[in-house]
Structure formats: C-alpha cells, structure tokens
Amino acid sequence: MCNFNGMLNRYIVIEGNIGAGKTTLAEKVAKDLGARLILESFKENPFLPKFYSDPQRYAFPLELSFLAARYKQLKSELKQGDLFNNLTIADYYLMKSFIFAKITLSDDEFQLYRQFFDMIRSLSAKPDVMFYIHRDVNILKNNIMQRGRSYEVSIEKAYLSSVTKSYFDYFKEVKDFPVVILDASYADFHQYIHYKQFIGLINKSYPPGVTRVKIV
Numbered sequence: 528m529c530n531f532n533g534m535l536n537r538y539i540v541i542e543g544n545i546g547a548g549k550t551t552l553a554e555k556v557a558k559d560l561g562a563r564l565i566l567e568s569f570k571e572n573p574f575l576p577k578f579y580s581d582p583q584r585y586a587f588p589l590e591l592s593f594l595a596a597r598y599k600q601l602k603s604e605l606k607q608g609d610l611f612n613n614l615t616i617a618d619y620y621l622m623k624s625f626i627f628a629k630i631t632l633s634d635d636e637f638q639l640y641r642q643f644f645d646m647i648r649s650l651s652a653k654p655d656v657m658f659y660i661h662r663d664v665n666i667l668k669n670n671i672m673q674r675g676r677s678y679e680v681s682i683e684k685a686y687l688s689s690v691t692k693s694y695f696d697y698f699k700e701v702k703d704f705p706v707v708i709l710d711a712s713y714a715d716f717h718q719y720i721h722y723k724q725f726i727g728l729i730n731k732s733y734p735p736g737v738t739r740v741k742i743v
C-alpha cells in the first residue's frame with residue numbers, strides 16, 4: 528500500500544476505445560499503488576452479444592442497461608468520503624455510455640436516451656483526471672481479434688473509428704476536469720519503459736480540458 532497523502536489525483540479514470548487496453552492498465556496500476564479498482568462489468572450484460580448480431584434491434588436496451596448498471600456501480604463506489612480517503616482507479620467513466628449511445632442509437636432513440644442520461648449525469652462524481660489511451664484502429668482491431676471474444680469478431684474498423692470520433696467530439700466539450708490524451712500507438716504498457724511513463728503522469732497537475740502526451 529502506498530501513502531496517498533501526497534497524491535494530487537485521487538479519482539483517476541482510464542478510458543479508451545474497445546481493445547485499447549484500459550482494463551489491463553487499470554488493474555496493474557491499482558495493484559502497484561494499492562488503489563481501489565472499479566472495473567466495468569460488461570460480461571454480465573445479456574444484450575451485448577445480441578447487439579453485435581443485430582445492432583438496430585438491441586442498441587436501445589443495451590444502452591439503457593449499460594447506463595443503469597454504470598450509474599448504480601459508480602453511485603455505490605464513489606461516495607465522497609471514500610474518494611477523499613482512497614486512491615481510486617476506474618476503467619470507465621459514466622460519459623462512456625453517452626459516447627457510445629450517440630453512435631449506436633437512431634436519432635429519436637438518442638433523444639429519448641438523453642432525457643434519462645441528463646437526469647443522472649449531474650449525480651455522478653467527476654474524475655480528478657481522465658487518461659484516454661489513444662490507439663490506431665488497426666491496432667485496436669488486432670487486439671480485439673487476439674483476445675477472441677466471439678461476439679466481438681464482427682466489429683469493423685469503421686465502427687472503431689466512429690467510437691474514436693465520438694470520444695474526441697466529447698473531449699472538445701470538457702471544460703471542468705483534465706483529460707490527458709495519451710498517444711499510445713507505439714506503446715505497450717506491459718513493457719516497463721512505457722508503464723513507467725504512465726506512472727509518472729498519474730500524479731501531475733493538469734489544466735481542465737485536453738492535454739496531449741506521447742508515450743515513446
């Protein structure tokens with residue numbers, strides 16, 4: 528366990544496109560720093576495999592169920608007192624639901640979804656810093672194929688590109704907390720040289736809005 532008194536950032540979110548390596552990095556950092564870990568539990572979502580086989584039909588229940596599950600999890604785990612006393616690493620942020628819904632839902636479905644989203648958005652805690660692992664879609668596709676979740680093999684590069692775009696559209700709007708976009712196209716956080724750079728970034732102060740850092 529480390530002493531968190533000197534930590535500037537206590538609620539740290541690691542975000543990124545599908546297959547960017549968020550979970551692996553969040554797990555390793557949390558273990559090494561003795562931090563509390565919040566992981567997304569997408570495996571329990573019964574709509575996810577259905578969505579990939581018939582996106583139009585299942586996008587709406589999928590998005591609503593992700594939104595409900597994430598809100599519930601974050602609300603119970605991120606009580607203000609806990610945030611002050613602990614270092615917390617999460618592999619997603621509530622906005623992820625919105626970012627995906629923007630591309631998976633039709634316009635009228637999205638308008639309806641948005642009404643629910645806006646009601647709960649203000650109730651969720653903001654991260655002290657969000658790190659976004661940015662990788663080229665070819666690398667993402669390769670990672671997705673290698674890990675071999677059967678329902679993900681049909682994911683196309685065009686879908687991955689639209690997810691990246693939806694994240695970047697959102698980042699343009701962020702004014703109230705720092706987002707650090709990590710250019711990680713050539714980075715492998717299993718390698719100490721790259722992991723060490725990330726650890727060095729965790730406890731820095733950043734201005735609200737976007738900062739870009741290249742991992743070399």
Ligand SMILES: Nc1ncnc2c1ncn2[C@@H]1O[C@H](COP(=O)(O)OP(=O)(O)OP(=O)(O)O)[C@@H](O)[C@H]1O
Pocket residue numbers: 543544545546547548549550551567569575589590593619623624625627628631679
């Ligand atoms: N709101 C959403 N709408 C549609 N699909 C989603 C949504 N949220 C998550 N998913 C899907 O759930 C699965 C897990 O997503 P996620 O990106 O969190 O994990 P991951 O790909 O394992 O991440 P990483 O490899 O970076 O750890 C992916 O197939 C992703 O597309």
